[in-house]
Amino acid sequence: MPFLVPALAPLLAASCLLPPVNAPVVDAFREPSCAWCPGNRGLEYAVAADTAVRAAAAGRVTFRGTVAGVLYVVVEHADGLRATYGRLASTELSTGSTLAQGAVVGRASNALYFGLRRGDTYIDPAPLLGRLVHRWRLVPTDGSPGRPPPPPRLRCPASP
Numbered sequence: 001m002p003f004l005v006p007a008l009a010p011l012l013a014a015s016c017l018l019p020p021v022n023a024p025v026v027d028a029f030r031e032p033s034c035a036w037c038p039g040n041r042g043l044e045y046a047v048a049a050d051t052a053v054r055a056a057a058a059g060r061v062t063f064r065g066t067v068a069g070v071l072y073v074v075v076e077h078a079d080g081l082r083a084t085y086g087r088l089a090s091t092e093l094s095t096g097s098t099l100a101q102g103a104v105v106g107r108a109s110n111a112l113y114f115g116l117r118r119g120d121t122y123i124d125p126a127p128l129l130g131r132l133v134h135r136w137r138l139v140p141t142d143g144s145p146g147r148p149p150p151p152p153r154l155r156c157p158a159s160p
Contacts, residue, residue: 016130016156017056018101020085020114023047041122042084042115049089051108056083056129061097073105081123086113126139130156 023045031041039096055075062082063074071088079089091106099105133150 016154017083017125017128018054018154019129019131020053020056020083020105021045021047021051021108021112022132023051023112025126026111028055029122029126031122031124042086042113043125045108045112045114047108047110047112049108049110051112053085053088053108053112055099055101055103055105056114056125057081058101059083059097059099059135061093061099064091064093064095064097071080071106075105080118082117084113084115085116086115087111127157 025043026046027044029043030040032041057077057079058077059075059077061073062076063072065072070086071091071104072084072086073088073091073093075083075085077083085105087109088106089109093099093105113124116125117130131154133155134152135150137146137149
């Protein structure tokens with residue numbers, strides 16, 4: 001079966017992925033009714049050209065190449081998920097490269113495709129993506145320089 005089956009939902013709920021870019025989703029996941037039917041098997045982001053695309057999780061590059069004129073990188077994670085990054089303008093990676101979560105996968109063109117699969121099963125990435133949040137901090141009001149802000153933290157979606 002090529003799409004998310006309910007039995008996988010509890011397993012996937014434990015995952016938390018870093019969003020590949022900080023940009024709006026302009027075309028959400030739409031499950032096709034069959035393997036060859038129209039739909040959207042991932043998320044489409046509107047990004048500025050040359051935006052850095054970051055690895056959603058640590059993993060190993062299993063594919064880097066052009067399909068129908070579009071540059072793709074596929075990264076397999078330790079839990080078996082495969083993340084596909086498409087519509088890249090460039091990448092320095094090659095098959096076999098290893099990445100840490102947050103490492104640069106490549107540079108986007110004016111759009112980015114991000115999809116997830118477990119085997120041949122396409123998965124809606126949106127419920128698995130966390131979001132970067134900045135922590136509250138006190139800022140001096142007397143004009144003196146404050147300390148630099150701490151780095152943002154990844155906030156994961158709540159488990160069902």
